[in-house]
Amino acid sequence: MKLKKLLAATSLGLAAFSASATPLDALVGNLNIKLVGLTTETNTQAGTNESTWGLGAITQIQGTGGASWSAGLSDGSYLYYMIYGIADQNIVQNGSNFDIYNIGASGGVADNKIHLDIYRTNTPIAALDSNFDAAPSGRTGYAMHSLLSSLGPAYLTVTFGTGKQLVNVANSCTGLEPYVCDASADETQATLVQQVTNTNLPADGKGSFFADVTGGTSATQWNTNGLFGHDFDGKFTLSTNGASQGSGTCTDVEVTTGVCFTGLINDPIRANKIPEPGTLAIFGLGLAGLAGLRRRRQA
Known part of the structure; x- marks a missing residue:
């Protein structure tokens, strides 16, 4: 095999790790994920104690070595998500702000988990990633909204896990009328923690969570713990x-x-992703070509 062909094979393997306009499937390693989203307390699922749900878009993913995926620009694909099943466990007044500890909703079709379902498409949805004018009335079920209904199987299904709240404060927050928290609750079991200016939307503040991949067409690449x-x-x-x-x-x-x-959420989440099988195969082909070149030169 000529040197030009060997270098071409190698470039195919390394192209997935290009520092600019990286395809989504080629992103690997530690990643910083930029998202935007919308939340509401309207049209919560009947029969459950769900308090909040929302929709959103992942707009950019940055990785090591300058790798960067941008929605619609890097490979023509977009990522949109629905978050649902959020229930209030405890609300604790903290000065002029409130600490809200959330767990998965129960009752009806709810399963005591907060869910985040991510969908991949080649069609942009302006109501989620630029106009932010999606309507809560478009919810068609516990896990679906009309804006997402035609996008096929989920790219990833994710549930929230414990670990962000390390201290149980329930026994030290009584007497804070009218926000008396439940002394029997254990906030270390909360899977979403928020510090906000109001107990109901609209509110300003911040939040944090851990989450785990449970399924989806690309679960293998993202389920790294x-x-x-x-x-x-x-x-x-x-x-x-x-x-x-x-x-x-x-x-x-x-x-x-x-x-x-009502609510607009922003800012990044972090993740770690391994190469998908096709990327590994192409990269391996390139390395095999280099190995063959080296053996021939030594012969």
Whole structure:
């Protein structure tokens, strides 16, 4: 085999690790995932104690060595998600703010877990990633919204896990009227922790969580348990989704009346991803070509 052909084979193996416009399937290692999202307390699932749910988009994923995937630009694909099954466990007043400890919803179709389902598509959904004017009324079931219903099987299904809340504060927060927390609750079992300015949306603040991959078409590549025994480590900010706040096309009235989603979430989560089998095979072909070249030169 000529040197040009060997180098071409090698370049195929290394192309997946290009420092610019990296395809989603080629991202590997430690990743920083930029997301945007919308949350609401409207149209929660009947028969459950679900308090909040939402929709959103993953806009960019950055990796080591300059690898970067951008929605729609790197390989023509987009990632959208639905988060659902969030229930309040305890709300504790903390000065002028509130600490909200969330767990998975129960009752009806709920299964005591907070879910995050991610879908992959080649079609952009402006209502989720630029206009932020999706309607809560489009929810068609516990795990589905009309904007996502045509996207096929989930790219990833994820559930939230414990670990972010290390101290149980239930026994030290009594007497904080009217937000008396449940002394029998154990906040270390919370799978989503928020520090916000209000107990209900709209609110400003921040939150954090761990999450684990449970299924999806690309579960094998993302299920690594590389972050304190979890697959994702998330931290986000929460603000009002209104035009007066410089976000979205919804009016403040549409936000407060539930025509549009009320909360706007932002900021990154972290993950670790291994190469998908096809990428490994191509990379291995390139390395095999180099090995053959070296043996021929030594012969």
